[in-house]
Amino acid sequence: MTEVQTEVQKLTNNKEIIAYLAEKFPLCFSLEGEAKPLKIGLFQDLAEALADDEKVSKTQLRQALRQYTSNWRYLHGCKVGAQRVDLAGNPCGALEQEHADHAAKQLAEAKAKVAEKRAAEKAANPNANKKRPARPAAENKTEGKKKAFAGKQQRKPKADFVAVDMESLAKGSKVKVKVGDKAKNAVVLENTKDSARVELDNGLVITVSADRLFA
Known part of the structure; x- marks a missing residue:
């Protein structure tokens, strides 16, 4: 061995x-x-x-x-x-x-x-420890506005739209009228099969189609 x-x-x-x-x-x-x-x-x-x-x-x-x-x-x-x-x-x-x-x-x-x-x-290497040059004031201001605008867009809550049953609507029913991504409160004045005549909170009376009416 x-x-x-x-x-x-x-x-x-x-x-x-x-x-x-x-x-x-x-x-x-x-x-x-x-x-x-x-x-x-x-x-x-x-x-x-x-x-x-x-x-x-x-x-x-x-x-x-x-x-x-x-x-x-x-x-x-x-x-x-x-x-x-x-x-x-x-x-x-x-x-x-x-x-x-x-x-x-x-x-x-x-x-x-x-x-x-x-x-x-x-x-x-004299540039090794130099700080980055500061941005011009105008550029900084524009950048700040962009960030603020982006922040507002991110924070803006989207309205939740629930379809309304047109047959159940009656005079005095409270509904929401879709305007873009927003919803405005309104009261039904008159109801038809495909549309309704409503009064908005600001007193404006309009006729809107069924696809823009939500509960």
């Missing part, structure tokens, strides 16, 4: 390696918040601790550690008196003024580079 060997997947991305270190040494490395200053010579301890670990090499560890200690989170944590830690999170001496000043200088330079890069990008 042939033995199947599982090949270990090596980590080559600095971000992945730092995440791996934070998993193996959580009291030393962190991925969020202010990072703790590391013990001087920590790389040697790290290389020895991971000597048999096939996931990372010394070269990869050195690159990842360099990126970790140049991160803004780490530089923010490098203040005078802050305790350095080893792989187990044990204190290994307070950070001295010289090292704190060096970290502050690195942080200032890193921020300056970012600001310079943003300024260069803005200069190369």
Whole structure:
């Protein structure tokens, strides 16, 4: 029976390696918040601790550690008196003024580079953050009228028309007379088979055909 060997997947991305270190040494490395200053010579301890670990090499560890200690989170944590830690999170001496000043200088330079890069990008594309030009007042006014008119049309309720039984109509019956999409109230004065003579609310007396009369 042939033995199947599982090949270990090596980590080559600095971000992945730092995440791996934070998993193996959580009291030393962190991925969020202010990072703790590391013990001087920590790389040697790290290389020895991971000597048999096939996931990372010394070269990869050195690159990842360099990126970790140049991160803004780490530089923010490098203040005078802050305790350095080893792989187990044990204190290994307070950070001295010289090292704190060096970290502050690195942080200032890193921020300056970012600001310079943003300024260069803005200069190369000056229209990127410009607002759209305002429409002329007359155009805005016309557009506003169109929207208001459309809104009125949408809000206008349509009358519900129910057919009226002409044979049941009698003098004094109240009906509706269809005028376009609207209905006007009226009172029957006289009824025939195909039409009726009615008086509208405004006093106007008209004769309308049966197809325009509704209950």
